[in-house]
Amino acid sequence: MASHGARGRGGGRPTLEEVAARAGVGRGTVSRVINGSPRVSDVTRAAVEAAVAELGYVPNTAARALAANRTDAIALVVPESETRFFAEPYFSDMLRGVGAAISDTEMQLLLIFAGSDRERQRLADYLAAHRVDGVLLVSVHADDPLPDMLARLEIPAVISGPRSAEETLTSVDSDNYGGARQAVEHLVGRGRRRIAHITGRLDVYGAQRRVDGYRDALRDAGHPEDDLMIEAGDFSEEGGRRAMAALLERHPDLDAVFAASDVTAAGARHALREAGRRIPEDVALVGYDDSAIARHMDPPLTSVRQPIEEMGRRMIDLLLAEVADRRPAASRELDRRQVVLATELVERTSS
Amino acid sequence: MASHGARGRGGGRPTLEEVAARAGVGRGTVSRVINGSPRVSDVTRAAVEAAVAELGYVPNTAARALAANRTDAIALVVPESETRFFAEPYFSDMLRGVGAAISDTEMQLLLIFAGSDRERQRLADYLAAHRVDGVLLVSVHADDPLPDMLARLEIPAVISGPRSAEETLTSVDSDNYGGARQAVEHLVGRGRRRIAHITGRLDVYGAQRRVDGYRDALRDAGHPEDDLMIEAGDFSEEGGRRAMAALLERHPDLDAVFAASDVTAAGARHALREAGRRIPEDVALVGYDDSAIARHMDPPLTSVRQPIEEMGRRMIDLLLAEVADRRPAASRELDRRQVVLATELVERTSS
DNA sequence: AGGTACCGTGGGAGCGCTCCCACAAGTGAT
DNA sequence: ATCACTTGTGGGAGCGCTCCCACGGTACCT
Missing domain, CATH: 3.40.50.2300 (Response regulator)
Structure with a gap:
């Protein structure tokens, strides 16, 4: 315990094990409660929850990511410069929609610009390090190599605005x-x-x-x-x-x-x-x-x-489904889904 | 090795250990090379670098975060709604400056809005989980509880626009x-x-x-x-x-x-x-x-x-210094730094 | 020659979780 | 009474790194 010296300063945060000791149960049981498994009796669950509250326990994300091989984060990748991003309301509206949708989940959203070559290199490293479970791609040009890279790395991705009628990625678009x-x-x-x-x-x-x-x-x-x-x-x-x-x-x-x-x-x-x-x-x-x-x-x-909010929600839903689906890697190709949402004309005085 | 079943699918990514085997060195040595330690001979370094390249090795961030107790990420927290964020060029300019500064480092930048109560709750959870090494705070109001929360959690923070003349946080501002x-x-x-x-x-x-x-x-x-x-x-x-x-x-x-x-x-x-x-x-x-x-x-x-770009750079520098300084928690209070940068009047035809 | 430094290096221990196997206890069919 | 499940639970093993201790080797002193 003392061998790692100055690390974990200030008493540090409580761990699963400490919560388990406090609640008088095993490590596995606490893990089950934290992750909402149904296979825990009500009494035990209550005891664990009490211990969690008393200790102010917060799971360590890094440990979880390492053990479970997931990050609980997805990236919204914008293949444009910051400047264009801010200049075009389409992007910020999309961000708003996606942000709203993601906030109903435990997932974290990362915003990544990939306009310049330098940014693209950073993005490539980032994806290679598998720092996100999935990627949302917004308004990608026809010849962009990004989708291929994602496929190669086997990272689930959903694209808003398919690249062609034969888009291979799951896509969401308005009509x-x-x-x-x-x-x-x-x-x-x-x-x-x-x-x-x-x-x-x-x-x-x-x-x-x-x-x-x-x-x-x-x-x-x-x-x-x-x-x-x-x-x-x-x-x-x-x-x-x-x-x-x-x-x-x-x-x-x-x-x-x-x-x-x-x-x-x-x-x-x-x-x-x-x-x-x-x-x-x-x-x-x-x-x-x-x-x-x-x-x-x-x-x-x-x-x-365009129902941007709805588009954001659908993109998140589809992406999370793909992320969750990463088990037997079965017949996933089969149902490549292309969602198209209806538009609506808003009449004002310019016409 | 087989006990974890379907995990790490597709052969998986190479690990430090595999690189070490390939290069004919120990695990520790590879780690030293990856982290740029000077205590490695040139021959060994070259051998390791070759092995890294051949195997396409990319460090596992989660494992590193767990072992080293750091995340290599910092958050830019905007205590405003997305709407205001996009409406005010100050924020996007600041983001650009900070983004430019961070891209010279290995750090990752997270953009977090904390306008609504819900978003603030999310942010609190996020910080409690120590998912970032440090926080950049932009344009915080006088009575905002955020700085106190950060202090309680012992998370380094730098604020752009001090809250008062007696700002306790390290701050960067224009004059x-x-x-x-x-x-x-x-x-x-x-x-x-x-x-x-x-x-x-x-x-x-x-x-x-x-x-x-x-x-x-x-x-x-x-x-x-x-x-x-x-x-x-x-x-x-x-x-x-x-x-x-x-x-x-x-x-x-x-x-x-x-x-x-x-x-x-x-x-x-x-x-x-x-x-x-x-x-x-x-x-x-x-x-x-x-x-x-x-x-x-x-x-x-x-x-x-205002020299926004420069402000962003200074904020990053100061924050990274604080993050790195997290060792003996010594006389850090002493040099609370308040950087103030000069402004410049740009004359156009409106005056 | 012996001592004292300091390299450069290997590898054990440990970070805090999840996964899964094992097992005790309960339930119902035979 | 026996067997076959099911349910809840504990805890070992392992994820891939970093940190640090220990050790052999070389260089430089006395």
Whole structure:
């Protein structure tokens, strides 16, 4: 006991063994109580719980992790720089949703940025050390090597926003295609005839799906193919501004714009203002995400709402299921699940 | 070896012992190499490093934490809700600074929100379990119980923004008093005579110091005490708007405003616009933080820059020193350090 | 030559848990 | 009364490291 010298200073925290002694039971029994096993009699459980309370016992996470080979932590990995993370409400909304969901569990959530090469190297080391039981991946680009790395390390992962229609990871997404259709159908319903679209980054699958939705909605409304007015953006405000300017140049007669994100719409709004167009009188504007920006814009922005909170919850549920499922490594491939949640159009005065 | 059944699946990761066998040395030697101890001969070190590389050895964090009684992780605790965190550039700038500083170390950074009661309870459990070696506290209110809890648990902590002049924790701060003086002196220098101040939350010590700086700068410039035009804000945009409106009501003749944060200044700007005042012609405006908002405001905002990056670095350095210093718990009280860093006025067109 | 240092090194003990086997006691069927 | 379970329990073994003691070897003194 004295051999480790100055360690465990100040009397230290009580251990399982001490709780067991105090409660007059064995180590195993205390462990069972702590972990909520049903195979403990009520009397014993009460005695142990009393001892735990008296001693102020808190399990040692490191010991537990070592013995049980799990960490009780999952990581939310954002393959972007901090700067972009903070600039885009999508990420913070997602973080909020995931945070809410995780707080119902015993799990801990880690936020990891992997924007720069350096950060990616750190992340790789981190994952190699198996410091988390599972990973949540947000908005990964088509050619990102991260998913493969996770597969190689056999770390369970759930992705928000599949990389393609054949996503191999379990994924959760909102109905980008349907959401885009809602937006365009809404504009058509309001009598708009010349509807443009500013896309997101097209290496993001969801952005492509929004283009598909836009295209199909217009076609179904009887618009000829060459009515399409598409300009590439990148989800940023500046990108929205530039795309809008280009669209106005090419199609001065447009009377509506569907932007692939609220931030993009904010950029478009600037360009429209500069060009002297009134919103919504001259040009109707619809965004995507229904973030705080949409509510505070002038005029308030009609936007497609994704159920971010729900998405976060589903991601956590699926990931925890995969983590728990790590026993016989049986037919797990079979039910690769792709959850798609419905969107909702929130109408405001911009359209 | 077989007794633990299905655990450690897939052949598992190599252990220290395996590396030692491969390199033909003892366990202790490998440990020394891994931890960079100088007491290893060059030949041996090379052999071990080769074995590590061949086997792809990565230390098991849990085992290390258990044996060494440390976690190699520190937490950045934000006693605010996620919402406020994302709304205030101060926090994200601070996170960026701290993140940059930590990435030079082997430490891991955890971001923990403690806005709601529930989150605070989680945090308490978390700290009680000693899951981090140290804590970084950002913008704590005067009556927050967190610092006491940390002291009780003997967890090293560094605070950004001391709670009072007698802060007992090691702290890092920018010179709020001096920064405020810079701002006011700048306005005086530009010939402004009726300078108002919108404060931050006054339960934050730094906000009080800014008031002091404002007050003293005006007094030193020969303004009588009753020239003071102070209105309380709360660092938020809405608070700035309200305070500005109140100030205009009471002092329609004011010609300059020093706001306690850029976000506050943004709110003030709105109120000024609504009241038909031009910036800077009618009213000069100066903010604090020099955040992204200041650069993008219309007109670009003159603001007091805090060296956030540097603050983050200093906080990390001090905290790691305290963590490392946890040996004889000697005369640590003696050198309680209060680092104060200089600010810099960034002049733009709003003043 | 003997003594005293100090390397560099090997490996025992221990960190605080979980897992699982063993076993006592109780329950019900035969 | 016997066997076969079930239920609750105790405690050994082991997770993969770090810490530290002990020991052989070399270098430098007397």
